Amino acid sequence: MDACTLQELLDTLGEPVLRVLTAPAGLAAPVSEVLLYDAGAPFPRSAPGALLLTVGARAGEAGLLARDAAAAGMAGLVVREKDGRPDTVAAAKAHGLALLAVDEDAAWHHVHLLLASAIASRPGPVGGGAGFGDLFALANAVAAAVGGATVIEDARQRILAYSTLPGQVVDEARRQGILGRQVPGSPENSEQYRVLFAAPGPVRLAALDGDELPRLAVAIRAGGETLGSLWVVDDGHIGADAEDALTRGASTAALLLLRARASEELSRHLTSDLLRRLLDGTADPASAAHRLGLAADTPVRVAAFALDGPVSAPDGEQTALRLLDLVRLHCAARYGRHACVLADGRVYALLPVTGERGGERHKRLAEDIVQRAGQALRVRVRAGLGEVVAGLVAVRGSRDDADLVLRVLGPDEDVAAVTEVRARVTLLRLRELLGAERALTAGAWREVLTYDAEHGTEYARTLVCWLDAGCDMARAAKLLAVHPNTCRYRLRQAQQHLGIDLDDPDERLVLWLQLRTLGGLRGGPADRG
Incomplete structure (x- = not known):
């Protein structure tokens, strides 16, 4: 992957989160990582492309920091708004460094997480997100330390990573789990997970049948929340300190899962914000297409989903958010990671047209979502499909179509495409246009x-x-x-x-x-x- 640039970082976060005070090398300068300044630690000798957060830097240190950062090949400094004084700006310019400012009330650890996540999930196709490569490396490290084949799962028993060391002993249950990336369900399995998640530390679990091997497992937790579990196949040769090694592995796994979650949430937030700007016509279609992993001329259409029933204000907000999750889940199952957003009380999804009959599949998808959402939310849900348009440049028009479809649906209609109700939509628009002109x-x-x-x-x-x-x-x-x-x-x-x-x-x-x-x-x- 190409390096993230300052421009992409600004496009991702933007004001008021991040503001450029100066960028003498231009906004195309690459950014590789984000570092925290520590006055008590040796300054990095080489950190090409890094952004340095000036945590605890004292007044008057701007010149020295800028000099040392430039010598290390850094891309720039990040200061709080109140510290962006003229002398700091001048020092950054003199050494060819970008100077970025964040709100003076922002917590540095939050800024660090936000910038690090933005750099990690920088543009690229949606769905790139934070990968689980580090989890596979951890699984191998735990397997080597403990002496048994290792699997890392999330809280829903989905397999996230597994060890691949040569010569490790495995059984059929592990093979099937890895092939399906999901632990097969059974009453016996459910009982083992109950025991595991109730235990404060590692537990030894007996084989469930004669073809399986015993397991050593530990829950992965952070702040009282169970994030998943770590399992090791016990073939009788695991080390004496296996439980300690497994506990350390679970602690590292918790950090990696939290980091992946933060990156995932940031990526989802940024994708939703990008779609929101596409829908209101304020996003650049070319850069948006790249961020969404689409060709600029990919045919797309907008689907709009709306609650259609009496729901109180607080309940309505929660129900709308649940509808967003349902739409996102179904779109992701069909198209992979996908752009969905809740705006103006409606959920909008950007649907690419893939294949000759891709447009026809959209209605079946919308009908399925409407049916399942209605059952899950106990509120009627309706959907309108806008026109298929030739690229993201025309997305706003497709969104307008979808909104109009929702307005003209008959009492017995739940889903329609604009092409199916074109006459009603045209008459509705004519009524609005005629009514706006006295003549x-x-x-x-x-x-x-x-x-x-x-x-x-x-x-x-x-x-x-x-x-x-x-x-x-x-x-x-x-x-x-x-x-x-x-x-x-x-x-x-x-x-x-x-x-x-x-x-x-x-x-x-x-x-x-x-x-x-x-x-x-x-x-x-x-x-x-």
Whole structure:
């Protein structure tokens, strides 16, 4: 992977988290790591590309720090806002170092974690995240120290890493677990995990059947939270200090899992923020495509999911977050790590079009999510699919489509693509556009409705049914559930009393549009009353 640059770091975190005071080498300068300054420790002789957090640096030390940092090949210094004085800026410029500022109230350990995670998960395709390579190295180290094949699992019994040392003894249960990356479920297994997670330290567990070997295991914990477990196959040759080695391994595993979690959460947050900016049109499509692991011209569409039921405010927020998790889970299962975000009370997912019939699969995915979310959340969920667009540059338009679909879904519809409800969407937009212009709201349609209200007539509904029927009198009468002569009489009366020229196609078109959009009328008996 190419090195992270200052520009990418700023794009990832940005203001107000991080602010550039000066960057004499430009924002394309590579950043490799983040270090904490320690006045009591020897200064690093070589740290190319590092950012140095000036923890506890005293006033007047800016020049010396900048000199030493430049000599070590560092990329820049990070100071608190209040320490970004002119002399500090001048010293950084003089030595060709970038000078970055963070909020003066920011905790240094938090800044260190944020920067380190941002550098580790720097752009690249979504899903690169923090890998588990360090966990595999740890599994090998524990296996060598303890003397048995080792597996590291998360709290859901998913296998994250395993040792690969030559000559290690394994059994079929381990092979099957590694192949499926999941420990097979069974009542016996569940009982062993119960014993393991209740124990304060390593436990020895008997073989579950004659083909398996015993295990030595320990829970991986941090701050009282169980993060997973560490297992070693006991073939009768593990070392006398195996339990101590396993305990040390669990402590290291906890740090690695916490680091991976922090990186994962940061990556998810950054991806969500990137999608939010794409949806409102403020993100650069080219750089966003790179960050999301897509080609710039990859066809995509936006799917919008919304709760459709009475939910109180606090419960609604929690339910919306659960809906976000469900959408993210299903999209990840279909497409790998994926861009989803909760915005304006709706969950949006960016769906790539893969293959010839990729667009058709989107509706099936949305239907599956809606069904499962409704069951899990006990609230009706509906979904709208925007237009398939040619690349991220047009994502905002697809999002607008998806929002409009949600607004026009009928009472018995849960999912629709914009192509399926195009006429309804167009009429909705026409109603909004017409209603926003005084000149477009004027016309005979108002006079017709006023006359009906004052005289108890049904000229407006008769006109709409007749126009909906393509000016076919018999079809219009059927829609009205009246005799064709009644329909014909009403139309003559409407023309006589209101001066409407129904022989003029332009007047018919405008009258129909205004009655349908601004008047909200539709043909048929359902509109009676």
